[in-house]
Amino acid sequence: MLSRLRLWSVITAVICCTFLTALDNTVVNIALPQIRAQLDLTETDLKWVGTAYPLTLAGSLLGAGWLTDTKGRRWALLTGVAVFTTSSVCCALSATGATLVLFRGLQGTGAAFVLPASLALTAQDLPPRVRTAAYGATTAAAACALAFGPVLSGVVTEHLGWEWLFLMNAPLGVCAFIVGAMAVPGPSGRRNRPGSGTAVPVPNHQIALACIGLSCFVYCLIQGPAYGFTGVPVILCGVVATASVVALCRGGLGRHPALGELLRQRPYSGGLVTQLLWGLGVSGVYFYTCQFLQSGLRLSPVQAGLAFTPVFSALLCTAPFVTAMARRWGEARVCATGLLLVALGLLLVALGSERGGLADLIPGLTAVGAGSSLAIPLTTRALASAPGHLSGFAAGLFTATRELSGVFGIVLVGAVVTFVQRLCVSRQFSGTEASLAGYQAGLCIAAALVGVGAPVAVWALRRPQVDGSPHVAQKPPPNESIL
Secondary structure, three states, rough: OOOHHHHHHHHHHHHHHHHHHOOOOHHHHHHHHHHHHOOOOOHHHHHHHHHHHHHHHHHHHHHHHHHHHHHHHHHHHHHHHHHHHHHHHHOOOOOOOHHHHHHHHHHHHHHHHHHHHHHHHHHOOOHHHHHHHHHHHHHHHHHHHHHHHHHHHHHHHOOOOHHHHHEEEEEEEHHHHHHHHHOOOOOOOOOOOOOOOOOOOOOOHHHHHHHHHHHHHHHHHHHHHHHOOHHHHHHHHHHHHHHHHHHHHOOOOOHHHHHHHHHHHHOOOOOOOHHHHHHHHHHHHHHHHHHHHHHHHOOOOOHHHHOOOHHHHHHHHHHHHHHHHHHOOOOHHHHHHHHHHHHHHHHHHHHHHHOOHHHHHHHHHHHHHHHHHHOOOHHHHHHHHOOOOOOHHHHHHHHHHHHHHHHHHHHHHHHHHHHHHHHHHHHOOOOOHHHHHHHHHHHHHHHHHHHHHHHHHHHHHOOOOOOOOOOOOOOOEEEEEEO
């Protein structure tokens, strides 16, 4: 049993780590126009800055989770915090786009170690009487990072410069490392025995193939529109990505026992698909909205950050009522309504952007926040449907899907925006009109993607569920949400 001081030290370390990794997902987008101007980046370079962090985070999660189990939670947490903090300082010192992308990728790798280690520490190293409170505290920390990240980013970017967005990670990271080193217990020496119900790990070579394939596929999608899909580097990466997929299929990844058992659970497989569709739509729109507010509406970074307040305010105000609403009308109806509300909000943002005023965007942004909150029960049911011995693997796969959806959302919406902009320019539209048309087209595509998730949610959550699974669903950590 941990002493009271050590117990609260562990909770503090977990909260700091959760806040750090969640904050880095939101603060950079507001600073992208300033980064682009100071480092002389192209639109393609800017996409790499936005995607490097979630791409490496998603690609490293399964491997980091396996190392957490083999090396120990303390080792994984301290390694992740050290890599994340060091790479944050290096991001601030970057003088070129290539070095910034490189160190953003290292940030994602560090975060991939921090996330599973933090969840495992909360689940395994805290006594049951404080575990729920710890989950609540980490949820609040993540919500605060998401809610105040854009505002904080706007203030720091406008008055101090984008470099300080990364430098401010240093003191928090150092504190988390010191507290974690003193408070987090070392390995207990116990190992899982065969037949103990432990998930069969994914082989290392399959994890490596998946990372290589994803990276090459993203490279093709980002570089293709800018330099042509017939370019030699794009073609080579396409061949490597295809070969990786073929090797994974021939290697039996699709028949992996843990993956197969999870995907047979309808709430889990439906939750993965819905999470992917939501991320494809919302993440890409968020990336380009930050730029539209500053380049299209001529807002300052602070004003652009404040513009996202309706999203997170609506989310936080709606969240306390979601459970009661799900009991009253059913999870399927509530989640489907939430996704349709997000789609409607994106269309309202497209309509408001044509009028050219910030006030015209508020109804749509509010609908996006409220709808995202209503969709949370789908994530909860998805993780609860996983067997107990696969809970860690299920959470890692779900988190990886969430991060990858953000990557592909930026790329997909970006491809639509770029295509429509060039089409408008070829038809003698002005630069401002072309940019607005591209942004609105991206919003409409995003709305369609999120809207498709509504029937998927109904399918995934319909009752009664008769799947013959012998396990008893366990309550997942509440800090796993659709955001």
